Amino acid sequence: MPHAIGLAVGPATFRIGSAWRGPLAQLRALYADYPAVDLERQVPDFTVRLQPARPWRRFVRPSVFIAGDYWLAEAAPMALEHGLLAAEMGMNLQMALGWRRHLLLHAASVEKDGRAIILTGESGSGKSTLAAQLGERGWRLMGDEFALLDLETGAAHPFPRLVSLKNQSIDVVTAGLPAARLGPRLEGTAKGMLRHLVPRRDAIARMHDPAMPALLLFPRFGLPLAERPVAPGEAFVRLTQASTNYVALGEPGFRALTRFVTGVPARALDYPDGATAMAALDRLWAERA
Amino acid sequence: MSDGGPERQSPDGGETVPPTSRRELLRLGAAAGAVVLTVRPGIAQAATSVLNCQIPVPDPARAGMAVASDGTMVPAGTQDAFAGGRVFTGEQVRSGLRGGNLPGTGYEESQAYLNYVRRLNHGRSGFTCYASLMVPR
Amino acid sequence: MPDAIYRAEPPEALVRTSLGAIDALYHRRSGTTHLVAAPMPQILEALAEGPADPSLLWQRLSARFDLADDADAALPALRERLAELEALGLVRREPGGAS
Numbered sequence: 302m303p304h305a306i307g308l309a310v311g312p313a314t315f316r317i318g319s320a321w322r323g324p325l326a327q328l329r330a331l332y333a334d335y336p337a338v339d340l341e342r343q344v345p346d347f348t349v350r351l352q353p354a355r356p357w358r359r360f361v362r363p364s365v366f367i368a369g370d371y372w373l374a375e376a377a378p379m380a381l382e383h384g385l386l387a388a389e390m391g392m393n394l395q396m397a398l399g400w401r402r403h404l405l406l407h408a409a410s411v412e413k414d415g416r417a418i419i420l421t422g423e424s425g426s427g428k429s430t431l432a433a434q435l436g437e438r439g440w441r442l443m444g445d446e447f448a449l450l451d452l453e454t455g456a457a458h459p460f461p462r463l464v465s466l467k468n469q470s471i472d473v474v475t476a477g478l479p480a481a482r483l484g485p486r487l488e489g490t491a492k493g494m495l496r497h498l499v500p501r502r503d504a505i506a507r508m509h510d511p512a513m514p515a516l517l518l519f520p521r522f523g524l525p526l527a528e529r530p531v532a533p534g535e536a537f538v539r540l541t542q543a544s545t546n547y548v549a550l551g552e553p554g555f556r557a558l559t560r561f562v563t564g565v566p567a568r569a570l571d572y573p574d575g576a577t578a579m580a581a582l583d584r585l586w587a588e589r590a
Numbered sequence: 591m592s593d594g595g596p597e598r599q600s601p602d603g604g605e606t607v608p609p610t611s612r613r614e615l616l617r618l619g620a621a622a623g624a625v626v627l628t629v630r631p632g633i634a635q636a637a638t639s640v641l642n643c644q645i646p647v648p649d650p651a652r653a654g655m656a657v658a659s660d661g662t663m664v665p666a667g668t669q670d671a672f673a674g675g676r677v678f679t680g681e682q683v684r685s686g687l688r689g690g691n692l693p694g695t696g697y698e699e700s701q702a703y704l705n706y707v708r709r710l711n712h713g714r715s716g717f718t719c720y721a722s723l724m725v726p727r
Numbered sequence: 728m729p730d731a732i733y734r735a736e737p738p739e740a741l742v743r744t745s746l747g748a749i750d751a752l753y754h755r756r757s758g759t760t761h762l763v764a765a766p767m768p769q770i771l772e773a774l775a776e777g778p779a780d781p782s783l784l785w786q787r788l789s790a791r792f793d794l795a796d797d798a799d800a801a802l803p804a805l806r807e808r809l810a811e812l813e814a815l816g817l818v819r820r821e822p823g824g825a826s
Contacts (some may be wrong), residue, residue: 347718370718371643398643399718534749538762541629548629548758552742555753555760559744616792618766618804625767625808626815629760 307338307345311449311460311508312403313396314338317388319351320359324384331385331463331484331497334505347371347399349391354378367391371398383487386495389463396447396460397545403449403458404550404557407543410443410457411435413586416515417457419448419565421543424492427522427572430470433498434575435582437474442504443512452553455560456511461504463497471496473575515589517567520578524571528581531567643680645716647703659698661705672699674706680719683707732821733809734778735771741817743771754816761815770808774818781805 304325305318315338319325338345349369353359364378365387371394379387396405408421409432418440420428429445436442443459450457463484466474475483475498484497499505517536531539540558541547547554568585572578648657655663656671664671678692683704686692691700710717742753750768752761763771766788773779773787785805788794794801812818 348715370716401721532748533746534751534762534764537746537751538627538629541760548760551758552753552755555742555744555751559746559751562746563744613791613793615795616766616769616788617795618788618801618808619796620804620807625764626811627762628815629762 305340307340307343308332308392309336309338310392310462311444311458313347313400313460314343314345315392315395316340316345316348317351317391318348319384319388320353321351321363321365321381321384323381324351324365324388327385327484328388331499334499334502335508347392347395349388349395351384351387351391367394369395371395380489383490385484385497386487386490389465389497392462393446400449401546401550403451404554404561405544405546406448406450406540407446407545408448409445410448410459410514411440412443412457412459412510412512413440415512417443417512418516418518418582418586419457419514420518420520421448421540422520425522427470427520427578429464430466430474430522431520431575431578433464433466433470433474434579436464436501436504437478438579441507442500450514450557450561451511452550452557454511455513455557455564457514458511459504459508461500461508463499466496466498468493474498514561514565516585517562517565518582519567519569521569521571522578523573525573526577526581527569527571528585529569531569533562533567536562536567643719644677645680645683645707645710645719646677647706647716648674649715651715657702657706659702659705661702661707661709663706672702674703676703678703683720730780730782730806732778732780733774733784733813733818734821735774735818736816738775743768752817757816761817763817766808767812767817770805770812771817778821781809784809 303320304322305316306325306329308315308317308328317325317328347370349367351365352368354364354366358364363381365381365384366378367376367387367390369391373394406419406421408419409428410417410419411432420432422428432442432445442461442464443457444461445464446462447460448457449460471494475496482499487495519531519539537558540562547558566589570578570581572581648655648663652663653675654666656666656668657674658664658668658671666673676694682692686700686704691697692703695703707720710720740755742755744751749762749764752763754761769788769792770784773784773791776787779787781802785802796804809818813820
């Protein structure tokens with residue numbers, strides 16, 4: 302690969318190789334505040350490669366195929382202007398398929414007073430948007446895509462990558478934020494319009510500070526406000542579906558997940574908009590103290 | 591689970607005495623739904639098998655060297671060593687480790703490459719893939 | 728036809744954690760996780776006292792619980808539950824019938 306950059310996010314390090322300069326230049330700019338990774342001295346955990354589907358597709362109707370230590374044979378190639386998105390998806394794929402050092406949940410997480418809220422749900426549940434909004438209002442963003450649970454202690458370890466904002470949530474979250482914290486507007490992606498948000502400086506600086514989970518939240522955006530407790534059994538089942546490595550981890554995964562659902566209260570929260578959700582969370586947070 | 595057993599009035603009237611039987615209720619017959627749920631990998635996990643990952647033999651940093659029968663690297667052209675230059679999937683290596691031959695190779699060449707894989711350690715390309723094969727399921 | 732005798736898996740074969748209303752079971756040999764609701768955890772507990780045929784198991788359960796089933800429905804129901812547990816590898820059947 303002619304071009305490559307190293308990235309460190311939480312406990313994981315990546316080498317992103319690319320046949321094209323453009324996506325890497327964008328990554329370099331957006332990850333400027335992140336710790337440096339010297340690829341000459343350090344062997345990264347994962348390699349992601351942005352490569353042309355065929356050699357000539359590097360120049361003619363360029364299309365990006367995501368490759369790396371782990372890849373999806375059936376994945377469709379992407380347009381070059383979505384190269385930044387391809388790199389982010391490539392990193393997600395490496396973590397989802399290859400990370401074994403923690404129990405991985407598809408979840409966002411935020412921290413306050415040394416304790417974490419884990420927000421889990423499917424795409425469209427609003428967890429990334431809500432986590433980003435909380436991150437701008439006094440909470441430390443630990444991550445919007447993956448929550449990493451320590452297999453021994455149950456602590457949540459930060460993994461604060463660029464936050465993926467989609468469609469309407471882009472303007473809602475990014476209003477008033479400096480341009481340096483925003484990636485390019487990516488139109489026509491598989492999920493519609495997409496824009497990346499760089500986490501705040503202190504969230505990046507504290508990417509190695511874990512926090513014990515104090516609340517597990519199942520948010521659902523776009524519904525009238527409603528809240529109910531979720532029993533540990535239901536939480537367990539839903540989290541096995543939200544984990545990419547629960548089965549592969551075997552017994553340590555079982556112990557970590559049962560410890561999590563029996564030790565951390567769970568709530569389902571339906572909410573019509575971010576402001577309402579944040580007010581509800583402030584109340585829940587005060588109640589647990 | 592509700593408590594069973596009736597409450598009783600105490601002999602001097604007025605106060606109730608806790609029921610003598612406080613055993614939980616248990617129904618053996620099938621309830622309106624299954625009572626066992628077996629966890630299956632999510633769709634994402636099933637579709638994106640870890641066995642798609644790649645192990646190059648040898649790793650690109652050592653391209654141009656040959657693989658001896660014990661899996662160590664030797665100069666190209668060494669007698670009884672194999673040229674390498676192949677890339678195998680995790681699934682192929684896993685079959686090989688269980689006794690099959692790696693595709694496109696004879697028995698001895700296959701063993702040389704498998705020994706190479708067994709010697710991989712952190713830092714060599716393909717190690718992550720190999721390590722993931724070793725996680726007990 | 729005498730009823731089969733059932734035996735619990737040895738204690739080290741399963742990791743069992745209560746999640747309140749349901750139990751989570753990890754079957755070590757297969758790496759499979761099962762979630763079981765009543766009456767399964769209670770049946771497994773009763774079987775842990777020692778191998779038993781359905782009739783003996785029913786006696787153990789009656790001693791500890793108020794059984795909601797009609798008297799003639801309880802034993803057939805218990806046999807069904809045991810067959811389900813056996814199919815999942817969570818209990819096993821001894822060869823031969825009741826002694």
